[in-house]
Each structure stands twice: as structure tokens, then as C-alpha cells.
Amino acid sequence: MIQTYANGNWSINWDEVAVSGIAFLVAIALGYIAYLVVFKIVSRIARLSDVAVDEIVVRRIRQPIKWSFLAIGVTLAAQTDPVLRELWEPLARFLRPALLGWIAYNVVRGLTAAMELRMADADPVASRSRRTRVAVLSRIVVFAIVVITVGLMLFSIPSVRAIGTTMLASAGLAALAIGAAAQPALKSLIAGVQVALTEPMRIGDMVRVDGDTGRVEEIHMSFVTVRTWDDRVLVVPTSRFLDETFENWSRLDETxxxxxxxxxxxxxxxxxxxxxxxxxxxxxxxxxxxxxxxxxxxxxxxxxxxxxxxxxxxxxxxxxxxxxxxxxxxxxxxxxxxxxxxxxxxxxxxxxxxxxxx
CATH class of the missing domain: 3.30.70.100 (Alpha-Beta Plaits)
Incomplete structure (x- = not known):
């Protein structure tokens, strides 16, 4: 324990604090050295690969992996030091899901960037089709990662966990409330998946909506941006492309x-x-x-x-x-x-x- 109670007063054991501080610094140093060694090997292997995906993903995950090595080093040191464990464990329960979510997020972004790079020289029509699927599906995966990560981080807080347990006791009412509140979000999510799979329009397609003609620039889960010839940007709900009629002038080809x-x-x-x-x-x-x-x-x-x-x-x-x-x-x-x-x-x-x- 950091503090001890004696003669009616609390006192701090500075010797234990000093030992724990040294253990913390040594753990940080060893974790950083391990990170440098491992990443040097992994980077060399990625450079030797003929596929550009390896290098892009490795570059994307470099920062979260570094902090993960440092966290692992401190966690291992905390197993042998009670004082350090007492200070580190409450923080670690919050950091572990955050680091895992950060790694997963960067892996998805790295794979997305690598796929877009590989599609740069492909046939324009096929490239638009693949880019649309990659863009929409990657956003859905990122959205899921963020939601799960934030949920795990909040669930590590005791007070939040207690609230969650209370809500589970009235699961029927909670499910109805959550379902009603999440209906617009679920509709947008389903619309985004449908657009990615059925492809009524793709990134780069020339479309006509409400009398305005332009190129599809971005496809999100909830909206699509269309840039017109006079540089205006139309923001159209994604579900509208599924529920209403619109013109796609480059569905199969540009001619x-x-x-x-x-x-x-x-x-x-x-x-x-x-x-x-x-x-x-x-x-x-x-x-x-x-x-x-x-x-x-x-x-x-x-x-x-x-x-x-x-x-x-x-x-x-x-x-x-x-x-x-x-x-x-x-x-x-x-x-x-x-x-x-x-x-x-x-x-x-x-x-x-x-x-x-x-």
C-alpha cells in the first residue's frame, strides 16, 4: 500500500513509491526497446514483400503498437510490484480497449488505403464499383469498432457498469426505447450496406437528382455528396437513392x-x-x-x-x-x-x- 495508517495519521511510504517509480521507468524503457526491435524486423519484412499492402498497414499501426508495447511492459512490471499494480490496474482497464480499438481502426484504414491504391490503375467502371464497396463497408466497420471500443471503455468504469446492470434488469423496456431511438441510425446503416452491395450508384458516377447533375464524391452511411458542374455540393440522404428514382448517367460506362x-x-x-x-x-x-x-x-x-x-x-x-x-x-x-x-x-x-x- 502507498499509504499506511499509524497513530491516527496517514503516512506515505516513500521507499515503496521510489521502487515502484524505478520499476515503471524500467518497464517503459524495456517496452520501447522491444517495440524498436520488433518493428525493425517487421518493417524489413514488409519492405521485402512485393505487395504494397504490407508496408501501408505497418506504417498505419506503428503508433498504436508502440503505445501497446509500453502498456504491456508496465502491466508485466505491475505483476511483481503491488504498489505499481494498485496504481496501474484501474488505468489499464480503461486503456486496453482503447489501444485495441486504435489498432483495429488503423488496420482497417490501412487496408482501405492499400485497396484504393491497387484500384488506381484498374478499369474506370470496375474501379468505381470496388471503391464504393470499400468506402462504404470500411466506414461501417470503423463505426462498429468505435462503438464497441467506447462501450468497453465505459464498461470498465464501475459506476457505468452499475448503471448497465440496472438497465439489464429492465431489458424489455430498454430494448423498446433503444430500438425506437436507434431507428434512423439503423435505417441509415442498412441503406449504406444496400448501396455497397447493390450499387445503384458508385463513387465517380454522374447522377441527376432533383434536376441537378453532378459527380458522386463521397458515400457515407447516412448521406451522399454530389458535386455539380458549378461546384455546388448536394448532400442527399443515402436512403433516398433506394426509395426514390434518380438518373445514373454512367452506370455501365461513360458513353x-x-x-x-x-x-x-x-x-x-x-x-x-x-x-x-x-x-x-x-x-x-x-x-x-x-x-x-x-x-x-x-x-x-x-x-x-x-x-x-x-x-x-x-x-x-x-x-x-x-x-x-x-x-x-x-x-x-x-x-x-x-x-x-x-x-x-x-x-x-x-x-x-x-x-x-x-
């Missing part, structure tokens, strides 16, 4: 087909316009050669509707290609077939009093 509409006078001769369009589209650098065409889709009393179809390798190129085609065709029509451009005309009879006015 897309788009349209350009021209409204011209009913007297229009379509053949030269089709010939000019085909000449222009074949020379455009953004056209992927997959699909193109010009057709009269509607005939109104005052106009013809011409639909131009073009294709490109990705949504960005398609948008630019459609704008270029629209601009070129309108300029060509003004220069070569100005009479087909729609005008609103007002005919005044020759006998009208205002016919001769300037």
Missing part, C-alpha cells in the same frame, strides 16, 4: 447519346442540312463515332422540328459536343439557308391606309 433540336420553317429542304451535319460531325474531335443522325421528328403548321443525335465518350464531352453542333448548324443556316429560319411576319393588304407609310 452517352444526346440530342440537339432545331425548329425551322415548313418550307425547309432537309437534305442539305443533313449533309452538312454529317460532314461536320465526322470531323469533330469529341464525336466517338458510335451514333449520329438527323431526322424530322415533328411537323407543325408553323415549323418543322429536326432532331440531331450525337454521341460522346463521357457526359462532359457530350455537353460540349451538343453546344458546338447547335452553334455550327445555326451559323451555317444563317449563311446558306437564311430563308428557313423562322420569322414572325405581318402581312398588310395593299389597300390598307398604312401600306404606303415608311
Amino acid at each position: 452517352l447519346t444526346g440530342t440537339v433540336f432545331l425548329h425551322l420553317d415548313p418550307i425547309t429542304d432537309v437534305s442539305p442540312i443533313r449533309a452538312e451535319f454529317e460532314r461536320y460531325i465526322e470531323t469533330h474531335e469529341l464525336f466517338d463515332g458510335r451514333s449520329h443522325g438527323l431526322a424530322v421528328t415533328e411537323a407543325y403548321p408553323e415549323s418543322l422540328e429536326l432532331r440531331i443525335v450525337v454521341s460522346a465518350e463521357n457526359p462532359g464531352d457530350l455537353w460540349t459536343l451538343r453546344c458546338d453542333v447547335r452553334e455550327h448548324m445555326m451559323a451555317w443556316l444563317r449563311e446558306n439557308m437564311e430563308e428557313v429560319l423562322i420569322r414572325h411576319r405581318l402581312e398588310v393588304p395593299h389597300g390598307h391606309p398604312k401600306a404606303g407609310e415608311p
